[in-house]
Amino acid sequence: MGFLEKQFKLKENGTTAKIEVSAGITTFMTMAYILIVNPSILSATGMDPNALLTATALAAALGTFCMAFFSNYPFALAPGMGLNAYFAFTVVLQYGYSWQTALTAVLIEGIIFILLSAANIREAIFNSIPKTLKNATGVAIGLYIAFIGMQNAGVIVDNGSTLVGLGDVKSVPVALALIGTIITVVLVIKKIKGALLWGILITYALGIICQFTGIYVVDPEAGAYSLLPGGVVAMPPSLSPIFFKFDFSNIFSLEFVTVVFSFLFVDLFDTLGTLIGVSTKAGYLDKDGKLPRIKGALMADAVATTAGAILGTSTTTTFVESASGVAEGGRTGLTSAVTAVLFLLALFFSPIITAIPSFATTPALITVGLFMIEAVTKIDFSDYTEGFPAFITIIMMVVAYSISEGLVFGVISYVLLKALSGRAKELNPVIVVIAILFFIKLIAA
Structure with a gap:
């Protein structure tokens, strides 16, 4: 415990190792979907999906460890959603570049970010954003993360006419997501420690009961997968098909420069927006709206992107789901370290981790949205x-x-x-x- 106190300054930040561990587990649970989704998206380019699982977990663990020890903030990183879709469907499938060339663009983006972070340029951009927009970003990310949770569970769907609409509330996943949300909020009201994590586990347990009783029908073609793990332990797939696979033959073309700039732009402001929103909720911003130790946080993000490209995955960035751990009480890098360890363990216990459905994590994400919208009163x-x-x-x-x-x-x-x-x-x-x-x-x- 002496090491933890010295490294993460738990007392100074008004937290304990128990709270931080619970927060780290919660963050991981709300992010674990990336282990399934990222390989699914990037494999459309011809990349090996099994190798991508390993690359995703390693990039997330490495980046999150960097965040823990560079900045002592409870933020977690992983290959970013949106950025992976741009990588696969735009750069490779639309523009016609090989996935090796796309990985090269991500590598160059990461190196540029390291230089910008070292020169404090990214920090200057962060500090220039007005307080009113920082508060608004916190509110927006709360709504955004709740919206993601509702979509993941099918509570909100694309109905074809109005872009978004209410899903089938009579379906088991939607019903469980909504029931789980009420349970989670009740746990919060009663000030139960680890309320968000308990909400995830209780909702998952209800799903398993529904599967055993036949209420939840397993139908993989309809996206209703078994909620029971297919095993316990599995060896991590080899990384060799995608590790250090770069192609520098197109780096001087105008199109390639455009691709690098697009990666840069989206990653830069996604990261800044996430840091602003989650930091606002955690109370990290000082009276001038600046984030202490931001250089370490931005450097962690930059190093993670560069390392992720070497491992064979798209841009690694700070995840908005970090807000779930902060809402659970996480205040230091120990939260991030716990999340990083769980990403490493997930490589060996992937059958268990990947069995947890989206509808079980939805209550946590919706509740986090409730927590973060409080900043609207500061505008x-x-x-x-x-x-x-x-x-x-x-x-x-x-x-x-x-x-x-x-x-x-x-x-x-x-x-x-x-x-x-x-x-x-x-x-x-x-x-x-x-x-x-x-x-x-x-x-x-």
Whole structure:
């Protein structure tokens, strides 16, 4: 315990090893889906899906360990959703590049990020974002993560006419997700330690009971997989088919530079948005809206992306699901270290981990959304030069399904409204430059 206290400063951060372990487990449980989803997406490029499982777990563990020891923050990392889809379906399948070339772009992106982090450029961008947008980002990420949870369980579906609609509440997964959410919130109200984790486990247990009684019917073709593990222990698949597989033959082409820039842009502002949102909830931001030790957090993200490319996976980034561990009380890098260890163990116990269904983690994600929306009270909506940018950040982050796009609209509107209302003196020069770059990105898209 002496090492843990010295390394992670538990007392100073008002936490205990027990709380941190519970928070780390909760974060892992809400992120474990990436072990299934990332290989599924990237294998569309011809990459070996079994090797991708190993690469995903190792990249997540390495990046999260870096976060734990570089910054002492409870943030977890893994190959990012959206970035993996861009890698597979746009860069490889649409543009026609090989997956080896796409991995090369991710490698170069990671190296550039290391340089930008070392030079404090990413930190300067973080600090330039106004407080009102930082609070709005926290609110938006809460709604965003709740929306992801509802989609994963089928509570919200694409109904074909209005883009989103209510799923079949009579289906077992949807019903269990909703029941589990009520149970989880009740546990929170009663101040039960580890409420989010207990909510996941109770919902999963209810699912198993439903399967045993025949209420939940296993039908893999319909996406209803068995909730019972197919085994206990499995040896990790070999990494050799995708490890260090780079192709530098196209790196001087304009198209390749565009691909690298796209990776850079999305990863940069997804990461900043996630750090802003989760840090706001955890109370890490100081009175000026700055995040202490942010350099270590950004460096961890950059190193993870570079290492992930070497291992053979798309961009590794800070996960919004880290908010679940923070909501569970996680306040230090010990939370991250626990999550990282679980990603390593998952390589050997993948049959158990992958058996936990999305509907079991949905209650935790929806409850985290409730926790994070509290920051909306810190936004001054009576001043429309502050209120409207906050509003547009929140709404666009959710409906555009993108943290980075929410920031794009928020920053542009903030700068325009301040300038056009005669309050340009309130603008930081860095945020003006960012707004201009965002505008160019929008019209060039």
